[in-house]
Amino acid sequence: MQGLTEALRQKCRRNDVRYMEIRVEERQSTAISFRGPKLERLTAGKSAGGNVRVLVGDGWGFVSFYDLEELDAAIASAVEQANLANRYATEQVTLAEVAPVVEQVPLLLTGEDPRSVSVQEKKELLAAYNERILSTVGVTSSQVHYTDAWVRVTFVNSEGTAIEQEKVDLGGNLGAIATRDGDTQQDFVSFGSTGSFDVLRGLEAQVEDAAQRAVTLLDAQEVQGRPYTVILDPVLAGVFVHEAFGHLSEGDNVAGDANLLETMQLGKRFGRPILNIYDSGLDVGSRAYLKYDDEGVPTQKTYLLREGVLVGRLHSRETAGKLGERPTGNARAINWRYPPIVRMRNTCIEAGTTPPADLFADVQDGIYAKGAYGGETTHGNFTFRATSAYRIKNGKLAEPLKNATLSGNLFETLQNIDAIGSDQTQCESGGGCGKGGQVPLPVAQGAPHIRIQNLLVGGAQ
Amino acid sequence: MAGGQQRKQFVPAEAFVEAARRLGASKADAYWTASEELPVSFAYNRLESIQHKRSAAVVLRVAIDGRVGVATGSWGEAPEDLAGRAIEIARSANPGDLDLPPAAPLPQVETHDLALDALTPEQLVALGEDAIRRLRQAGEELQAGTELVVSTDHVALANSSGFSGSYTSGSAGVMVEISSAKETNIFTGYDGEEFGRAAEVQPHLRQMADRLAKLAQVAQRTRRPTASRYPVLLHPAAFANLMMPFVQSLNGRAVRQGVSRFRKDQFGSLITSEKLTLVDDPTLPYGVASAPFDDEGTPTQRNPLITAGKLSSFLLDRESAVELQMAPTGSAWRGDQPTAGPSNIVVEAGEQPMQDLLAGIEKGLYICALMGAWAGNPYAGQVGGTIAFGFWVEHGEPVARVTDAVFSLNLFRDLPHCLVALSSERSLGRATLPWALLDDVPIAAQ
Numbered sequence: 001m002q003g004l005t006e007a008l009r010q011k012c013r014r015n016d017v018r019y020m021e022i023r024v025e026e027r028q029s030t031a032i033s034f035r036g037p038k039l040e041r042l043t044a045g046k047s048a049g050g051n052v053r054v055l056v057g058d059g060w061g062f063v064s065f066y067d068l069e070e071l072d073a074a075i076a077s078a079v080e081q082a083n084l085a086n087r088y089a090t091e092q093v094t095l096a097e098v099a100p101v102v103e104q105v106p107l108l109l110t111g112e113d114p115r116s117v118s119v120q121e122k123k124e125l126l127a128a129y130n131e132r133i134l135s136t137v138g139v140t141s142s143q144v145h146y147t148d149a150w151v152r153v154t155f156v157n158s159e160g161t162a163i164e165q166e167k168v169d170l171g172g173n174l175g176a177i178a179t180r181d182g183d184t185q186q187d188f189v190s191f192g193s194t195g196s197f198d199v200l201r202g203l204e205a206q207v208e209d210a211a212q213r214a215v216t217l218l219d220a221q222e223v224q225g226r227p228y229t230v231i232l233d234p235v236l237a238g239v240f241v242h243e244a245f246g247h248l249s250e251g252d253n254v255a256g257d258a259n260l261l262e263t264m265q266l267g268k269r270f271g272r273p274i275l276n277i278y279d280s281g282l283d284v285g286s287r288a289y290l291k292y293d294d295e296g297v298p299t300q301k302t303y304l305l306r307e308g309v310l311v312g313r314l315h316s317r318e319t320a321g322k323l324g325e326r327p328t329g330n331a332r333a334i335n336w337r338y339p340p341i342v343r344m345r346n347t348c349i350e351a352g353t354t355p356p357a358d359l360f361a362d363v364q365d366g367i368y369a370k371g372a373y374g375g376e377t378t379h380g381n382f383t384f385r386a387t388s389a390y391r392i393k394n395g396k397l398a399e400p401l402k403n404a405t406l407s408g409n410l411f412e413t414l415q416n417i418d419a420i421g422s423d424q425t426q427c428e429s430g431g432g433c434g435k436g437g438q439v440p441l442p443v444a445q446g447a448p449h450i451r452i453q454n455l456l457v458g459g460a461q
Numbered sequence: 462m463a464g465g466q467q468r469k470q471f472v473p474a475e476a477f478v479e480a481a482r483r484l485g486a487s488k489a490d491a492y493w494t495a496s497e498e499l500p501v502s503f504a505y506n507r508l509e510s511i512q513h514k515r516s517a518a519v520v521l522r523v524a525i526d527g528r529v530g531v532a533t534g535s536w537g538e539a540p541e542d543l544a545g546r547a548i549e550i551a552r553s554a555n556p557g558d559l560d561l562p563p564a565a566p567l568p569q570v571e572t573h574d575l576a577l578d579a580l581t582p583e584q585l586v587a588l589g590e591d592a593i594r595r596l597r598q599a600g601e602e603l604q605a606g607t608e609l610v611v612s613t614d615h616v617a618l619a620n621s622s623g624f625s626g627s628y629t630s631g632s633a634g635v636m637v638e639i640s641s642a643k644e645t646n647i648f649t650g651y652d653g654e655e656f657g658r659a660a661e662v663q664p665h666l667r668q669m670a671d672r673l674a675k676l677a678q679v680a681q682r683t684r685r686p687t688a689s690r691y692p693v694l695l696h697p698a699a700f701a702n703l704m705m706p707f708v709q710s711l712n713g714r715a716v717r718q719g720v721s722r723f724r725k726d727q728f729g730s731l732i733t734s735e736k737l738t739l740v741d742d743p744t745l746p747y748g749v750a751s752a753p754f755d756d757e758g759t760p761t762q763r764n765p766l767i768t769a770g771k772l773s774s775f776l777l778d779r780e781s782a783v784e785l786q787m788a789p790t791g792s793a794w795r796g797d798q799p800t801a802g803p804s805n806i807v808v809e810a811g812e813q814p815m816q817d818l819l820a821g822i823e824k825g826l827y828i829c830a831l832m833g834a835w836a837g838n839p840y841a842g843q844v845g846g847t848i849a850f851g852f853w854v855e856h857g858e859p860v861a862r863v864t865d866a867v868f869s870l871n872l873f874r875d876l877p878h879c880l881v882a883l884s885s886e887r888s889l890g891r892a893t894l895p896w897a898l899l900d901d902v903p904i905a906a907q
Contacts (some may be wrong), residue, residue, distance in 0.1 A: 031797070035714065035718055036718050036719075039554065039555045039557075040798075040800075041531075041797070041798050042529075042530065042531065042550055042551075042553065042554050043531040043532065043533060043550070043797045043798060044530070044531070044532045044533070044546050044547070044549070044550040045532070045533040045797065046532070046533065046534050046535065046538065046546070047518065047533065047534070047535040048535050048536075048537075049516065049535065049536075059508075059511075060509075060510045060511075061510075061511060061512075062510060062511075062512040062513070062514075063512070063513045063514075063515075064512075064513070064514045064515055064516065065515055066515060066516055066517045066535055066536040067536045067537065077513055078513075081511040081512070081513065081582060082511075084511060084582055084583065084586070085508055085510065085511050088507075088508040088586060088590075089507075089508070090507045090508075091507060118553070119550060119553040120552075120553040123553055140719050140720070141718045141719055141720050177718075177720050177840075179719060179720055179722075179840070182722040182873070183722075183841055184720050184721075184722070184838065184840035184841050185838065185841065186838065186840075225688065225867060225869055225903065225904075225905025226688060226905060227907055256504060256505030256604065257505060257604050257640070257642055259602065259641070259642040259643060260642035260647065262642075262644075263642055263644055263645060263647070337514050337516050338514075339510070339512065372836075373836040373837070373838075374833070374835070374836035375833060375836065376832045376833040376835075376836070376847075376849075377832070378647075378648070378649045378832055378849045378850075379640070379642070379647045379649060380642075380645060380646065380647030380648065381647075381832065381847060381849065381864075382832075382847075383832045383833035383846060383847035383849075383867075384833060384836070385833060385836040385837060385845070403837075403838070403841075403843050403845060403869070405833065405837075405845040405846065405847070405867055405869065407832075407833075407847040407865070407867045408865070409645065409864070409865060410645075411645040412645075454907075456865060456866075456867060456905060456906070456907050457867075457905065458845045458846075458847070458867025458868070458869045458905045459845070459867075459869055459903075459905060
């Protein structure tokens with residue numbers, strides 16, 4: 001352990017609080033962007049800061065700081081706020097117990113360390129992809145973004161836990177833009193990893209496909225808005241499981257509402273027996289991977305649905321304590337400026353048994369939706385936007401469609417998943433999830449192709 | 462800010478510029494920001510947390526040997542170290558130069574209401590409790606939440622052309638939320654505004670909470686509309702989704718890139734409804750994003766983008782201005798590197814009160830929030846989203862919450878014939894927007 005960790009442990013030994021934690025983060029980063037042929041951004045970043053979170057009675061206080069010399073003042077301020085919050089507390093706070101951990105977690109790579117690749121080489125690699133995009137007939141511009149970061153987080157708490165963790169995280173998008181007669185369409189390749197820079201190599205064919213799809217979308221018809229049988233590709237199925245079910249499985253979204261908790265009672269059936277969903281923090285190399293969460297709890301694989309039945313949810317120590325369940329290592333903060341809240345990691349639909357081609361075979365009038373601009377949920381309802389879509393007629397792919405917004409009620413839609421492909425694709429993207437003002441948090445998804453009956457697609461009337 | 466600690470003296474921005482020059486940079490600018498936030502949040506009808514966030518960062522841009530490099534640093538980094546990192550990364554950059562403005566007269570802009578600094582955590586808790594009480598008028602079984610965030614930002618900018626400036630700005634953001642879960646019938650309604658004056662917080666917060674509580678009572682009843690075209694009243698939060706394609710397409714970088722449908726030879730031409738006047742105004746007194754100079758040091762100005770439907774201007778930073786052979790509009794904002802963007806977006810109000818616009822709907826929708834509308838394709842003008850919190854309106858009254866319906870519009874194509882009227886009241890924040898009455902809006906439904 002470094003001297004910093006020991007110094008922080010000393011600060012955590014107080015008698016006037018129920019619980020205290022200190023998290024200090026150091027970060028070094030690189031950002032490279034092209035917009036059209038122009039190198040628009042080339043930045044070397046460095047930042048450091050930390051925070052103190054304190055529980056007094058049943059009230060929380062949280063203070064972030066950018067100067068470690070202000071730690072004592074930050075602790076005093078957090079205690080003061082926690083005392084104030086405790087005066088207004090109306091509910092008991094119970095932190096689920098976890099065994100104290102003292103560990104130095106080394107950087108875990110699966111391949112090429114992005115720090116070993118020079119900025120010049122990174123720029124040239126991205127420039128080559130950018131040129132490939134711009135040379136596609138019909139493409140008028142591009143947007144290429146890359147970021148990487150090395151992060152070391154030191155976490156200590158008043159229960160004796162002291163953890164140092166290092167990680168590298170990289171991600172980005174290689175995007176093509178096609179413009180014609182006032183219409184602009186785009187598509188992109190997204191990538192991300194905490195394990196290796198290799199994920200950015202060998203993407204030439206994918207980049208060419210994305211550029212071609214952007215051009216094709218210029219001639220695509222606008223989708224007619226109505227319910228369809230919809231087949232989602234693994235990327236979009238991953239966004240679906242994240243938005244539609246993942247967020248409703250986050251303990252803080254259900255713990256405070258007795259009615260919602262009743263709806264989300266463990267043991268209830270939400271889907272057909274073919275449907276299995278889990279969240280995992282154990283997938284080394286994934287942007288969602290880390291050995292311990294931001295409360296010092298080991299990450300794990302947590303089944304949410306098994307054979308269509310609700311069997312688990314995601315927790316911080318507080319939400320687990322409130323519901324009498326076990327913490328799952330899902331308390332996460334995007335950086336030192338924020339407290340940890342319950343977040344997903346790598347959220348997956350398990351592969352089924354239907355060969356993907358067979359999903360299409362008996363669809364007379366449907367839509368095949370691919371890729372995702374993003375999605376959003378308000379618990380019971382969700383929406384997400386496909387980057388491209390195709391009509392399915394009599395079991396065959398037909399004309400391309402654009403502007404497909406998919407929308408539904410979570411509970412009905414889960415029941416309407418009637419076939420799950422036997423394929424499985426892990427999706428690591430350059431984007432992230434937003435919740436509680438903390439965006440973008442690196443997450444990942446894994447999914448096969450899935451088929452949903454009677455899913456509403458927004459569009460022209 | 463209340464609850465804060467005494468701020469340490471920062472190394473002046475000029476010191477970073479001087480360090481860069483000493484190490485061989487021909488040009489440099491340094492941009493310091495230090496921010497404090499005091500968020501007080503309530504969830505599930507009770508106080509959830511009181512926080513105090515402090516952050517600071519410095520960005521140094523250098524030009525050396527015909528290349529530009531940028532490095533960001535945090536508190537405590539020596540000017541020479543940051544300058545060294547910026548120069549090092551410049552070695553990998555493509556040929557380029559920095560266009561830095563000299564010192565120039567700056568507009569007088571009111572950016573900081575000192576009364577915001579005097580707001581204490583106790584006062585924010587009291588305001589939050591009042592909002593929760595008002596929201597719960599909708600029903601004891603509903604879950605109410607609110608968040609109040611008081612922010613102060615200090616900005617300092619200096620460059621090697623002689624510009625040196627600094628200012629402090631403050632704001633208070635408030636959000637109210639109410640949710641209900643009855644078996645699988647779940648909804649969340651919310652509203653939010655942001656203010657530059659402390660005196661605006663309480664009356665607006667109360668008004669928002671009362672308005673949302675009233676709608677939440679109606680929201681207990683649901684209705685699935687049939688797919689058709691309807692008159693639609695958009696709450697400012699939903700109307701903001703319709704303004705985003707304009708704001709993004711009128712960005713000078715998008716125009717220069719050719720992804721925008723708008724060109725400078727269209728200035729003075731009708732590009733949308735004559736009812737729409739859209740202004741970017743960083744000089745707005747106590748505006749949430751007001752500033753006397755932008756993040757490159759260009760003096761700010763009121764910048765009408767669309768005037769009565771006619772294209773008037775673009776959002777121009779120095780780079781896009783040069784490329785489009787226009788003058789910069791003081792619209793460069795940044796994380797690390799400056800880029801063109803909006804400050805306070807203002808849509809001019811109409812003449813009729815929002816209630817009159819609503820009263821004129823015989824059968825239609827009142828949409829308070831769209832879900833996922835941000836994920837569209839702004840340059841194509843496509844805005845589509847699930848109606849997250851919206852109402853079926855009969856004879857001018859919201860009578861039931863709409864479920865399973867999707868709003869879809871091509872803004873550039875449809876707004877000229879769809880936009881009927883804008884309200885006389887506006888919601889405040891980074892976007893000051895009225896309610897908007899549209900007609901003939903396609904709604905897809907189950």
